[in-house]
Amino acid sequence: MIASLIQQVINGLLLGATYGLVGAGFAITYGISRVLNFAHGAFFVVGSYGVFALFNYFGLPLGIAFALGSLFVLPFAFVSYYVVIKPYGPDKGSTALLGTFGAAIVILEGLHRVFGGRLLVLPRMFDSPTITLLQDVHVSFDQAFVAFISIIVLGISLASLHWTGIGRRLRAIVQSPEAAQLIGIDPEPYRLLSFVLGSWLAGVAGAGLAFLAPIGTGNGLNMTFVAFVIVVLAGLGNIGGAVIIAFALAVIQALSSLYVRAEVSLAAPYLFMVLVLVVKPRGIFPTRA
Amino acid sequence: MSNAKSNSPRVAAIFGMVLLSSLIWRAIPATAQGTAPSGEPVVIGVVAPVSGDYASLGGDAINGINLAAEQINQKGGVLRRPLKIVVEDGASDPTTSLNAVTKLTTRDRVVAVMGTLCSSCTLAVLPAIKNANIPHVTIGDGSLRIVRAGNPNTFLLTDTDEARAQAVIDLVKNFFKATNLGILVSEKSEPGKTAQRVIEKGLAGTNVKVTSVIAPTNAPDYKPYLTTLRDAGAQVLFDGGSSGEEMAFILRQMQDLKMSIPTVGMLWVDTIVRNSSDEVASNYYFTTPYLPSFDAPEAKAFTAAYRAKFKKDPSKYSAIGYSGTWVLASAMELARSTNADAVTAQVRKVTWVGPLGKSDFDQSGLWNVATNIARYQKGELTLVYAVKR
Numbered sequence: 001m002i003a004s005l006i007q008q009v010i011n012g013l014l015l016g017a018t019y020g021l022v023g024a025g026f027a028i029t030y031g032i033s034r035v036l037n038f039a040h041g042a043f044f045v046v047g048s049y050g051v052f053a054l055f056n057y058f059g060l061p062l063g064i065a066f067a068l069g070s071l072f073v074l075p076f077a078f079v080s081y082y083v084v085i086k087p088y089g090p091d092k093g094s095t096a097l098l099g100t101f102g103a104a105i106v107i108l109e110g111l112h113r114v115f116g117g118r119l120l121v122l123p124r125m126f127d128s129p130t131i132t133l134l135q136d137v138h139v140s141f142d143q144a145f146v147a148f149i150s151i152i153v154l155g156i157s158l159a160s161l162h163w164t165g166i167g168r169r170l171r172a173i174v175q176s177p178e179a180a181q182l183i184g185i186d187p188e189p190y191r192l193l194s195f196v197l198g199s200w201l202a203g204v205a206g207a208g209l210a211f212l213a214p215i216g217t218g219n220g221l222n223m224t225f226v227a228f229v230i231v232v233l234a235g236l237g238n239i240g241g242a243v244i245i246a247f248a249l250a251v252i253q254a255l256s257s258l259y260v261r262a263e264v265s266l267a268a269p270y271l272f273m274v275l276v277l278v279v280k281p282r283g284i285f286p287t288r289a
Numbered sequence: 290m291s292n293a294k295s296n297s298p299r300v301a302a303i304f305g306m307v308l309l310s311s312l313i314w315r316a317i318p319a320t321a322q323g324t325a326p327s328g329e330p331v332v333i334g335v336v337a338p339v340s341g342d343y344a345s346l347g348g349d350a351i352n353g354i355n356l357a358a359e360q361i362n363q364k365g366g367v368l369r370r371p372l373k374i375v376v377e378d379g380a381s382d383p384t385t386s387l388n389a390v391t392k393l394t395t396r397d398r399v400v401a402v403m404g405t406l407c408s409s410c411t412l413a414v415l416p417a418i419k420n421a422n423i424p425h426v427t428i429g430d431g432s433l434r435i436v437r438a439g440n441p442n443t444f445l446l447t448d449t450d451e452a453r454a455q456a457v458i459d460l461v462k463n464f465f466k467a468t469n470l471g472i473l474v475s476e477k478s479e480p481g482k483t484a485q486r487v488i489e490k491g492l493a494g495t496n497v498k499v500t501s502v503i504a505p506t507n508a509p510d511y512k513p514y515l516t517t518l519r520d521a522g523a524q525v526l527f528d529g530g531s532s533g534e535e536m537a538f539i540l541r542q543m544q545d546l547k548m549s550i551p552t553v554g555m556l557w558v559d560t561i562v563r564n565s566s567d568e569v570a571s572n573y574y575f576t577t578p579y580l581p582s583f584d585a586p587e588a589k590a591f592t593a594a595y596r597a598k599f600k601k602d603p604s605k606y607s608a609i610g611y612s613g614t615w616v617l618a619s620a621m622e623l624a625r626s627t628n629a630d631a632v633t634a635q636v637r638k639v640t641w642v643g644p645l646g647k648s649d650f651d652q653s654g655l656w657n658v659a660t661n662i663a664r665y666q667k668g669e670l671t672l673v674y675a676v677k678r
Contacts, residue, residue, distance in 0.1 A: 001520075004517075004520040007516045008516055011513045012513070116344070117340015117344050118340065118344040118534075119507075119535075121538070121563075121564035129541075138545055138546050139545075140545035213507065213509050214534035214537075214538060216342070216507060218342070219507060219509075222507065254512075254513035255513075257502060257517050265503070266476060266503060
């Protein structure tokens with residue numbers, strides 16, 4: 001029983017690394033642009049298809065395809081920013097929100113046309129499938145490696161936000177765009193940077209998950225929901241909070257399949273969100289702004 | 290004179306034979322005569338998943354339908370007219386499937402529809418098919434709710450979800466002799482939920498303990514659900530409704546968790562073989578009414594023709610699509626028209642033998658094809674367990 005509890009917590013933490021990237025990316029975009037980016041899941045899917053394309057069509061080794069796959073997100077993020085976010089956000093947030101919906105549809109439909117509608121599967125990255133931690137507690141090399149890279153990327157991104165000049169200016173805009181402007185920070189380039197960075201983090205998450213689940217355009221909407229639940233629970237715009245909630249959500253999801261009825265387990269994250277919002281309507285870690 | 294006298298019965302006999310042959314020739318459907326079809330084509334519409342979760346299955350069914358159409362046209366077409374197949378993508382999605390049926394019945398003016406290879410999609414399109422009043426044959430969707438929905442023009446041609454579930458019960462009890470079954474159901478799968486219900490009910494009160502979990506369709510990770518079943522002591526795993534690509538990952542993750550127990554599902558195995566190792570795929574048992582190794586002459590002829598045309602083995606969906614097309618064409622010949630009511634009446638009377646055996650629709654429109662359990666081993670599909678109807 002202890003072994004299964006440990007196994008489920010590990011399952012949750014490993015998936016939590018992917019959710020962490022998705023949640024942090026969504027929170028960074030919202031924090032600066034003040035737009036709920038519903039194309040976030042589409043950028044996630046672009047990362048997955050990027051890895052598949054590099055491996056299948058360009059013949060790159062899986063490790064290199066994983067490293068480079070997320071870069072496919074960058075042109076999509078730039079174009080989406082200049083077409084959808086810049087003309088409408090952050091003052092016309094609802095128009096920009098609808099615009100991100102449109103961008104998601106265009107990107108996902110485009111991928112559907114290019115790659116066909118079938119689900120795609122990548123082979124294992126490592127020949128040796130598992131690491132045995134304890135008796136009845138196992139972790140696959142692929143999942144451990146993907147989680148490790150996700151945590152590294154997440155760590156570097158969060159560290160950059162805290163300890164670099166650019167990061168400090170970004171956080172200043174998150175806390176108060178008006179005050180940031182008063183001290184001479186032009187928010188525009190930082191809005192672009194945050195949108196591209198947030199989208200790229202989703203792409204990295206998608207590139208990693210391509211080794212753990214089938215690749216399909218349907219994953220886009222699922223991941224947008226996951227990101228939305230994470231940032232609402234964390235408090236809109238709280239990047240560090242989003243990472244913590246992402247791990248918590250994945251562990252709750254894993255444990256609920258062990259302890260509650262199957263039907264309830266699927267709804268567990270959403271029930272958790274409702275409960276939290278009843279008690280703390282601004283999320284668990286609301287931003288001061 | 291005597292010669293003339295003695296010849297006259299022979300001349301009369303020859304004349305009579307010619308007359309009789311002519312009458313018989315006129316009575317034989319054009320499909321059997323081999324004359325080149327001409328005129329306006331008879332159009333059958335197909336709604337199948339060309340994209341989405343079950344796209345690989347849709348491709349197999351469409352291949353089977355196209356093979357049948359080609360053979361029918363080689364034998365003279367339908368009512369001496371060419372048979373044309375128009376395919377619309379249902380994308381394994383009820384709304385898309387409904388739009389596809391509407392397009393086929395209004396724009397393409399099809400005389401019959403086949404599809405949709407997804408029970409929830411078929412249930413969604415039934416009212417539109419009823420309104421259009423055209424015959425409809427399914428191509429692998431196994432929900433009994435389809436024939437119970439009361440559309441007299443709809444025919445269910447498959448092993449039903451209930452029959453598949455019963456086959457799984459037999460397999461678990463009599464073949465594996467297991468006392469603990471784990472069920473993993475895909476959240477959005479109608480056949481998966483039906484099979485879960487039938488299996489739980491069928492094994493209630495027996496010595497087989499059943500634990501069920503529901504996983505999200507296209508879950509990013511199946512390990513939490515598999516761990517739950519492993520901890521429940523499952524000796525056999527039944528998967529209800531995952532796609533082949535999902536199944537490849539489920540089997541891979543079972544390997545990661547060191548769960549070396551047999552897995553039973555309702556999916557054709559080739560997507561799993563394509564997307565995982567032989568070792569992983571050989572752990573998968575699946576329900577099927579057809580195997581390429583079947584040695585009935587009609588099954589062998591179909592398998593050989595399919596291999597020659599597509600350079601690969603047919604799946605059960607190919608056999609079902611092929612059979613449905615032939616049944617519809619034969620019913621139109623017997624009805625001597627494409628009139629919906631006439632064709633519908635003849636579908637039940639058609640005697641056609643193909644890879645699934647002899648056509649056998651009951652009054653509700655169900656041809657409950659016998660299901661079996663098969664397995665992939667060393668590049669071959671082998672029959673593991675034959676279930677009696």
